[in-house]
Amino acid sequence: MAALWLARASSQLARRAARRHPPLRRPSRHGGEPASPWLLGPAAQPPVLGSPPLPAAERAFRRGFCSVRSFAGESSAAAASDEEEPENGFAGGDQQALDFPGGKVSLVAEMNFLPESHGERISCYRVLDDDGRTISGSRFQEVSKEVALKMYSEMVTLQIMDNIFYEAQRQGRISFYLTSNGEEAINIASAAALSADDIVLPQYREPGVLLWRGFTLQEFANQCFGNNMDYGKGRQMPIHYGSNRLNYFTVSSPIATQLPQAVGAAYSLKMDKKDACAITYFGDGGTSEGDFHAALNFAAVMEAPVIFFCRNNGWAISTPTTEQFRSDGVVVRGQAYGIRGIRVDGNDALAVYSAVHAAREMAITEGRPILVEALTYRVGHHSTSDDSTKYRPVDEIEHWRTARDPISRYRKWVQGNDWWSDSEESELRNRVRKELLQAIQVAERMPKPPVTELFTDVYDQIPSNLREQEQLLRDTIMKHPSDYPTDVPV
């Protein structure tokens, strides 16, 4: 590992050397224009205090970061005069462009405010039309029949799983559930475009990513029932799944906290030079959190290989996007942070697949964050604690549930390729349904985690005060057995 940091340090030095002789990149507007003080042109270079002047092309290439450092005074690491380009704001004489910390800017005599929006909304990438046919001229990442069918069957599985667990909550068998209705393409297609080594930091509406990676229906059921086979040892509400083995970080309730965490995880992948990225999911509402800003800003500065995947499904519980932000959705914000972004039709499995595939490649090979905004619609209620008919029209929900359903749209494409038939469809649905009901029965009957698990994992090693508390609890249970539930093993 020491060799690694040496390599990094020397690459850092190499980068600094390169800055002394940067490539001629910026087109300069040379060529015989009248020497107006307001145009960038070939006129005399403003004298720069403290160091010899560089040719125009070189001076056009700046990392603003450097210029701030040279103001800082005595810091030994940066301010060695040879290494840094000269930079200050005191350019005298001619003023075609001004030097400021952050780089050169050209001047303009008119006072123009940038408009609050581009005028036209950023367009949306799509591959399949509403009838599941590839749009002519569309470019997308091809999938093999095997992958395509796996995507389809997992989308169906996710849908059935959501319906059955939702019903189980309504029947009082689990305390809570949250569906991904309408977002099956986002869940499965994005997962399919990732590798098993990519680290996933979900919000809570992405169980399909876990499903794709191999989490079984029984494992989902165990978590929802909080039994002793739950990997979470019964510590969390339903749908707070997590799996170390599948590189899926345990769902955490506070909104958008996973965003800066993903940047940290990505940074660690970068330090280890792994061929993997981090991906983090969040909704339109999550973009209002301070963590969204901090994460994007930071990811850009740290050049972290992370995909920020926004499921813009139009609703944050009862808050529509018109009340959540006034920007053109989420994709436009990427540029504000210096991050590349794309808007994609979230109900188009192939478009989501292609976009994430490309994003992943850029993130890893170029070491940069990418923002993906998938437009979609939250067909279900926010959760079992919500009745969305109270704040949105029922026919709107119906329209998205039927006419804009991502699963039927994708099925039409798969069937169009002669890869799927109706009989396979009913066979799949029956099998999944049976498996789920079985899993629920098994999970429900399984005992809960034992009392010891109340006190473990607070720390790496259980401290003495918790051991004492456990003993105290056991003694109390022994004394008053009738006050304690019978299905909790002591």
Add this chain to the structure above:
Amino acid sequence: MLGAARRQLGSGPMLGQVLRRLRPAAVAEATRGYSAAAKEMTVRDALNSALDEEMSADPSVFLMGEEVGEYQGAYKISKGLLDKYGPDRVLDTPITEAGFTGIGVGAAYQGLRPIVEFMTFNFSMQAIDHIINSAAKSNYMSAGQISVPIVFRGPNGAAAGVGAQHSQCYAAWYAHVPGLKVLTPYSAEDARGLLKAAIRDPDPVIFLENELLYGESFPVSAEVLDSSFCLPIGKAKIEREGKDVTITAFSKMVGYALQAAEILSKEGISAEVINLRSIRPLDRAAINASVRKTNRLVTVEEGFPQHGVGSEICMSVVEDSFEYLDAPVERIAGADVPMPYAANLERMAVPQVSSFSSILNFLLALAHTV
């Protein structure tokens, strides 16, 4: 200070009676527990050397915070580290405590060992959600799947003339939360040993330093200077043995307690000073053992009195050693006001050595009149 203000009546004629009745105390020499100390080291250098050694030993350790790199650290604690380890391991962050704390936690989830520096712990308020809900609780909520080997460090408590938003002590805040460990070094030995232990610990650790201690020098033995030196987390240190009263203190107040103990020893009162070193887990065994010996307890802290560290210590002693107490537990704490700026007001808002003496004298007076 509260106590001192209330108990002015404790000095004066009563004190005279007390002194006559006290048996001459054989004042124990201040045993600092160091082996033959040849060298002195400032707390700043102790912290810097600990960071350096741990970063050298384990490449997954990295430092992140505002001004830690180019500026050599806002208080120069990370001096020289950027030059030595490069910008991949010493990261200057944008001004977003919530951001870099979240990022640090994410990196820890993934197996790195970040050290996140807050310019002062007052600014950790902007990141407290990540500290509590992401760092402290993750191991438990994920049933051991996500461990968070992260250290949050920085100056804590009152400095000098920096006002309310730069002077609060957060020991009680963080020590309240299961899942965190909270350490409060005093001397250079504490700083080195506890920081190394914190960095090596698999759980999230809050490491509360003190700005006014950074420049103070302490003797350090060869053992302390060794790169493998490490102090156990959860063990307090008896800085000075005594038998008439136990004084518990942490961070800067340890120095004050020692000064007070010295003054008291000239009056024939032998005070045992415990340097807590660790607020969570609290070394209840050491505190109780001491109180069972001396039968009197005074807790000292710089922070606000209500729900403070002293309250917890008092309760621990009441639970375990009630019959041994000859007098009620006394608490010395800062004034229950946001820290004022004016120098005279600031002085009155934090405990001073004189406040110890008056409390202690009153305590002893009370005990001997019973």
